[in-house]
Amino acid sequence: MATTVTPHRSPHQKTVRRAVAGSFVGTAIEWYDFFIYGTAAALVLGPQFFPGSSDLAGTLAAFATLAVGFIARPIGGVVMGHFGDRTGRKSMLVISMVLMGTATVGIGLLPTYDSIGAWAPVLLVALRFVQGIGVGGEWGGAVLMATEHAPPGKAGLYGSAPQMGVPAGVILANVVFLVCTQSMNEQQFLAWGWRLPFLFSVALIAVAMWIRLGVMETPAFQAAADDDRIARIPIVEVLATSWRTVLLAGGTFIATNGVAYVFMVYVLNYGTTELGFSRGTMLTLLIASCPVWMLGMALSAHLSDRLGRRRVYVSSAIALLATSAVFFPLIDTAAVPVMLVAMPALAFVLGCTVGPQSAVFAELFPAHLRYSGASLAYQVGAILGGGLAPFLATWLYARYGTTLAISAYFVVVSLISLACAIVLLRPRRTTAALVPAPAQPELQPLVEKVA
Template sequence: MRARHPGISPLKVATASFVGTAVEWYDYFIYGMAAALVFGPQFFPDLSPATGTLAAFATYSVGFLARPLGGVVMGHFGDRVGRKSMLVTSLVLMGTATVGIGLLPTYDTVGVWAPVLLVTLRFVQGIGVGGEWGGAVLMAVEHAPRNKRGFYGSFPQMGVPGGLILANVVFLVVSNNLTDQAFEDWGWRVPFLASGLLVVVGLVIRISITESPEFEKVKDAGEVDRKPIVTVLKEHPVQVLLAAGSFMGNNTVGYVFMSYLLSYGTTELGLSRSLMLTVTLIGAVAWLAVIPWASALSDRHGRRRVLLFGSTGLAVWTAVLFPLVDTATPALVLVGILGTAIFLGITYGPIAVLFSDLFSAKVRYSGASLGYQVGSILGGGLAPTLATALYAAADSSAPVTAYLVVVSLVSLVCLAVVTRDVRTRVPAADTPAASDAGTQIPHSAEKTRSVPDAP
């Protein structure tokens, strides 16, 4: 029987998940910022400024197309070999691709090969981050005490605004200490090259933690699923689709907040790059602070109450976000972004344990990753590109606002359904699955009992 590592601290594992995830999302977000600020003229110089920005955001979306592939491949091996090894693999892939982008020649140097190489490396980034989320979340959740799974599961969720904060700080420091010309010529490369050091730090931390005890239990019992993704698609297609729909609204608004607003504020409203980076940075800090608070609340009061409150607030706030930003008044721009960040945090934090609860430990990496990454394609994968196209077509932010509201409402409905489903499918105490912390078992497989708003 394999050692259980009884002395391992859930906080240590959760912190390691946070650090590694923050590094990966830093890598992912600096691409979005560079796409908003410099990739148009650097890699698509023959296009008009608006069309060049649209082309840059199109390459940005390629990463989202790769994310389900990363989730499927690493989910497969994460359910068969272990969570930890896939976290190390994803970090190496992401770091290699990000440093490679920092070394890329531009269109003026190698012509069409420049955007081709850019798209290729962005695809590799997508594979890396696609396999990252599920492993980081499961390591945190599966090491956590049952009554604090929401809180500990929020640590990798905090890695998203953590990476955004780090990306904004680095871009602010570089852009504020260089002339505009120097930043466009070579300064934009610095954040990408700095990733090499961050990846080394993340790897040292990740290698130091132990494997998930729930995966070890599955492996010791000889219950490892040989084809976990096939099992997920055959037995849990509804859960995957509901998970994707539940996440779509948060991810859409999140990527408009994190990436599109930077381009919109500087290009369309004439606001300074430093101002937009600063207000985004403040919003990211608020987002990070709200995630663990909301997740801890979900441990005490139930996922359903917290998620439905946050999702409703997000749908309402998206209706006023662009009207506030369109004033071009710094204080009102900040208000719009802060409100968005708060509701993003409330809806994003508890989703980690919610998605984990939809699948048994044998297929949890594959199932949770697939739902999350499909939601990311439908959400953030389209958001910056579609927002840019909608504004260009109407010369108004009104269609962008309508788009955000509709997507948020769709996610609200999906969350209402999936959280009700989880509530009525908590394993009874006398079933074999009851010890599988939070596992949700299909009706046909296990006896279930209804509980009020189970955490």
């Protein structure tokens, strides 16, 4: 039985451009805030907040606080998903930006262990938790703002805009850290220079807020509200009707997120402590990889609109399995030209795996449950992937003394994600479109696009 949807006029192209730009810029800045913590954890937070232990223990402790943000992300996804499905996408994006900016600046102002003792790591963990709440609600809202404004047949491409905000945030975070490390000596950097990237967030948040406050609500949410299809408790309905979908979708993201965080965070620490490269060299290699990462996102998202989500999503998962397996053997050559090939190659494949993800996750759920469903699925994959990955990589290398153990971890999680993608996107038969196409149609359910 078809669902009735109130037709809405297509938004003005200027409105669509601002919505997509807001998704990209806002996501880039939120992930800048989230990633500078990861970079700082790899480079400086251990001795500042967890002194009196070995370098390894300090690094593990810093990476453990990194995981706290991932633990908070599902909470942010559930809470903001609830209100995003009930009151709209826009308001939640503004709230997530305020939470993230406040926590990030707070970390930049936080006294170290030498100043306030045990309160320093406690407050650091608390602020990291708030960061996780903020970013947990960010992805779902930004993705829906882009995909629900997309013209017919371009949900994949438009949905890649917030995805491209992730490597853009990585570039920005690492450029700022690179400037700081190169413009001052190590003593200055450890004393106060590491705080500057966190405090710089004030200016970035102001720009993103200006863009987001001018964005209109999405046509899909407006249609759901006009037709009185707002769920009373969206997350309960999602779990009651689509819990398998949530778990499978989250499973497709475990490898991408896990490999990406090892790539972005652990490799910085590994390159400086084990391979003997300077911070500047490792940051430069990472920065050089990010434009290629964005290229992979745009290309795979566009191809998913042309060839279908299943073909591109599964093919990319296979490519990640192969590429991640040989990544560390190439890095271990400690030859900069080889690393300059290995890091962009992995970045490109990582981009391919997430390019279609916005459209895939959005198409799994109806509009009135979409924020809650897509956010929860994404955060399940994030906490099982990126939240544990830098800690596990550090522990595996310390335990076995070889990066082959990390490569084995990459292979295992890649196989899990590949299996989930194959099951989630298996071709289905349907007899009728579940949602008719108004002037500005909602995303069609994925069941119609993978056959």
